[in-house]
Amino acid sequence: MAVSILKQGDYLIASVQSALTDTEVIELRDALLAQVAKHRSLAVIVDVAALDIIDSFAARSLTTVARTNRLRGAKTVIVGIQPEVAVAMSQFGLRLDSAHIALDLEAGIQLLTV
């Protein structure tokens, strides 16, 4: 899978390395949920800067991660949404409900530590 997931103390940091197929999006979703449970993480940061698009399938999968984590007391922070991807999502009407959003990894970590 074109995603790396690293444990950083109480957090998980997932970095998407390239465009993902739907199958890989599902693998990412399941890996994130499994890793958060395994490590009892308080939060997961998902860096999506390498994603070429976020369509309805990717948005729904990320929302599932955020909602599920919320029910287990963990935060989900999506970082790195490219500006043109954000405009396309907005035009489409796609939202990432339940997830926190930050500009980049640095801002995402800052959001968790305040």
Added chain:
Amino acid sequence: MSEEIRVPIESDADTVIARQAGRDVALRLGFTRTDATFVATAISEIARNITVHAGAGSIVVREVNEDGRTGLAVIAHDEGPGIADVDAVMRQDYRSNAGLGMGIWGAIRLMDEVAINSRPGEGTTVTMKKWCGFDEVAAFLDHGT
């Protein structure tokens, strides 16, 4: 010479190839990065309809010139089960299903023109167009980052 790329769609990996082809053609035709992302996102939705509902099909991306305008056309074709009520899909009656209707909904929002030609048992052809034009928000994003 006008450009045309045909991508067979048999799996979700082909969907990535098709949307990247759409983005590349859009950028070569002079679309902004934002509009090229609109095209790629719309292709991803329509290609998913092919893999989920028909199993296989094809996507053609090509340049169109009409009335002095340059644009890009995406023609998605499959020999799947077809759609019984195309008008209902276009009216977004199926929007909440997050399946077929969701993809068409996205395409309608992201592209300038969307047409569906389908009958039950006779497959589906979705034709989408986007015209090359100036967009203030897109121009700001392309040059402001």
